[in-house]
Amino acid sequence: MEQKLVLIVDDDARNIFALKAVLRSRNIASMAVGTGAEAIRILSAAHSVGAVLMDIMMPDMDGYETIAAIRGMPGNRQLPLIAVTAKAMVGDREKCLEAGADNYISKPIDVDELLLQLQQYLSA
Numbered sequence: 750m751e752q753k754l755v756l757i758v759d760d761d762a763r764n765i766f767a768l769k770a771v772l773r774s775r776n777i778a779s780m781a782v783g784t785g786a787e788a789i790r791i792l793s794a795a796h797s798v799g800a801v802l803m804d805i806m807m808p809d810m811d812g813y814e815t816i817a818a819i820r821g822m823p824g825n826r827q828l829p830l831i832a833v834t835a836k837a838m839v840g841d842r843e844k845c846l847e848a849g850a851d852n853y854i855s856k857p858i859d860v861d862e863l864l865l866q867l868q869q870y871l872s873a
Contacts, residue, residue: 752778752797753778753797753798753800753871754778754779754780754796754797754798754799755778755779755780755798755799755801755871756780756781756782756788756791756792756798756800756801757769757780757781757801757802758781758782758783758784758785758788758801758802758803758804758807758815759781759783759802759804759807759833760784760804760807760808761804762783764804764833764856765781765783767858768781768802768858769781771860771863771864772867775864777867777871784807784809784810785807785809785810785811785812785814785815785818786810788803788815788819789815789818789819789822792822792825792828799829799870799871800828800829800830800831800867800870801819801828801829801830801831802831802833802863803815803816803830803831803832803833803850804833804834805832805833805841805845806834806835812832812833812834812845812848813844813845816830816832816845816848816849816850817848817849819849820849829851829852830850830851830852831850831851831852831853831854831863831866831867831870832845832846832848832850832852832853832854833854833855833856833858834855834856835855835856841853841855851870852866854866
């Protein structure tokens, strides 16, 4: 069986580096893109992505728009999407879930919580 990848969508190279390091330490394969448009391009083709970590605050197409676009694509309606945001303000979690995210995690990321969420989605 092909290993499922975690797709990291974030415009900050430091966040990508940190997330990839955490995932690699747990033998979880990942790939990263810097824009919502790139994520949509990857997810519109045949892919082995098992979960997406979606940064909310990105230029051009933000995470809310990207999540909505991914949810509108055939074959990706059930793809697990975890919203990742630095703005942990009242209502952010609900806004992310309304946009179509399955779960939400705020920065700085609690690595144990992130790994629990990913394990739940990747083992399904």
